[in-house]
Amino acid sequence: MASSKFRFLINPAIATAMAAIFVIDLHTPLGLAVPFLYLLLALLAIGVGAQTRVLVIIAVVGPILAGIKLQIHPSDGVVWVGQTNRLIFSMLIWIAVGLECVRRRLEAGRRENSRLLEKQVAERTEALRTANQKLEVEIAERKEAEATIGRYASRLEALSNQLVTVQDSERKALATELHDRIGQNLSALNMSLNLNLALLSGPLSPAALSAAQVRIRDALTLVEQTTEKVRSVMEELHPALLEQYGLTTALRWHGEEFAGRTGIAFRYSAGENLPRWPGKVETTLFRIAQEALVNVAKHAEATAVTVALTQGAEGIALTISDNGVGLAPEPQRPPAAGSGWGLAIMAERARAVGGALQIGPGHGQGTAVVVTIPNRHLETA
Numbered sequence: 394m395a396s397s398k399f400r401f402l403i404n405p406a407i408a409t410a411m412a413a414i415f416v417i418d419l420h421t422p423l424g425l426a427v428p429f430l431y432l433l434l435a436l437l438a439i440g441v442g443a444q445t446r447v448l449v450i451i452a453v454v455g456p457i458l459a460g461i462k463l464q465i466h467p468s469d470g471v472v473w474v475g476q477t478n479r480l481i482f483s484m485l486i487w488i489a490v491g492l493e494c495v496r497r498r499l500e501a502g503r504r505e506n507s508r509l510l511e512k513q514v515a516e517r518t519e520a521l522r523t524a525n526q527k528l529e530v531e532i533a534e535r536k537e538a539e540a541t542i543g544r545y546a547s548r549l550e551a552l553s554n555q556l557v558t559v560q561d562s563e564r565k566a567l568a569t570e571l572h573d574r575i576g577q578n579l580s581a582l583n584m585s586l587n588l589n590l591a592l593l594s595g596p597l598s599p600a601a602l603s604a605a606q607v608r609i610r611d612a613l614t615l616v617e618q619t620t621e622k623v624r625s626v627m628e629e630l631h632p633a634l635l636e637q638y639g640l641t642t643a644l645r646w647h648g649e650e651f652a653g654r655t656g657i658a659f660r661y662s663a664g665e666n667l668p669r670w671p672g673k674v675e676t677t678l679f680r681i682a683q684e685a686l687v688n689v690a691k692h693a694e695a696t697a698v699t700v701a702l703t704q705g706a707e708g709i710a711l712t713i714s715d716n717g718v719g720l721a722p723e724p725q726r727p728p729a730a731g732s733g734w735g736l737a738i739m740a741e742r743a744r745a746v747g748g749a750l751q752i753g754p755g756h757g758q759g760t761a762v763v764v765t766i767p768n769r770h771l772e773t774a
């Protein structure tokens with residue numbers, strides 16, 4: 394095969410060689426096997442990889458040129474020797490060129506087949522690579538989903554454990570409330586009534602009568618106080634205000650109670666003409682505000698707290714912000730056993746009605762807890 398650098402020389406060289414052979418043939422006596430040189434040329438052309446059409450030209454033109462010599466010098470020697478030479482070498486040239494053409498066609502077919510095969514292999518490899526990538530993505534997504542489910546499951550387990558603890562502590566708190574606020578009053582009432590009974594059992598002197606009247610008045614005051622205390626315990630357990638007058642009134646009432654109890658100034662701001670929302674939503678927001686206020690009293694060292702309730706195109710937003718010390722950085726507030734659940738429970742309550750809870754720095758200082766519930770969840774809550 395000629396190097397591609399000199400390929401352009403092949404055709405002119407072959408043409409020159411043919412002309413040269415023809416001239417040699419003309420000047421040599423008939424009988425010398427000059428047509429053999431055309432065969433040599435054809436084999437050389439095959440060897441250097443000449444174009445197929447050039448081979449065909451050699452196969453056609455060579456025998457014709459050899460024939461011309463026979464026409465020009467018919468009497469130069471024995472014609473049949475020249476004719477025989479011409480015939481033999483023409484046939485050999487045709488066989489050589491014919492075989493080369495067949496070989497080239499087969500080679501082209503083989504190359505085409507292997508090109509197609511390579512293309513198919515490349516396509517299949519690409520398809521496999523894409524499928525593999527998809528599979529990897531699916532596996533990663535599946536793993537992520539499993540991890541998320543795992544996280545939710547353990548969070549749920551922890552929350553339900555905490556709920557049991559909260560229920561327990563609520564029961565204990567209720568028992569303490571009943572004991573401290575109501576039990577003591579009832580004991581005092583009991584004593585007062587017994588004393589009255591003792592006073593009224595003896596002779597009813599005017600002094601005994603007025604003492605009995607004083608004690609009865611005391612007893613009545615105790616009954617009033619007890620009723621008031623029972624009402625306030627009941628309010629805390631289930632604020633009737635919330636049911637009757639709605640969230641705005643209940644929040645204001647609770648905030649004022651909170652201010653009275655803790656000495657932290659309470660400010661309340663509510664959007665105008667707020668509608669009533671489903672009971673579940675109002676209770677959730679009320680409970681979150683309650684818990685956030687407890688946190689303010691417990692952790693914030695604040696002097697003032699603001700509760701703001703609005704409803705816009707996005708939905709409801711309830712903000713409880715204080716002017717206290719602000720949140721400690723995350724690592725400094727590890728949850729102690731049995732505490733540190735307030736925020737998690739608040740967030741869970743918000744999530745249960747389709748909302749979300751955020752806690753972060755307030756404007757300027759302190760902490761702000763923000764609960765948002767999109768309007769679209771109000772129907773379904």
Ligand SMILES: Nc1ncnc2c1ncn2[C@@H]1O[C@H](COP(=O)(O)OP(=O)(O)OP(=O)(O)O)[C@@H](O)[C@H]1O
Nearest residue numbers: 688689692693719720726732733734735736737760
């Ligand atoms: N208003 C606030 N100001 C400053 N820090 C706060 C405030 N609210 C919460 N924190 C911080 O966030 C932590 C988590 O609050 P969270 O209510 O979850 O737990 P807790 O109040 O410590 O315990 P629990 O509510 O279970 O009785 C608190 O320990 C406190 O450090």
Ligand SMILES: [Mg+2]
Nearest residue numbers: 687688735736
């Ligand atoms: Mg708390």
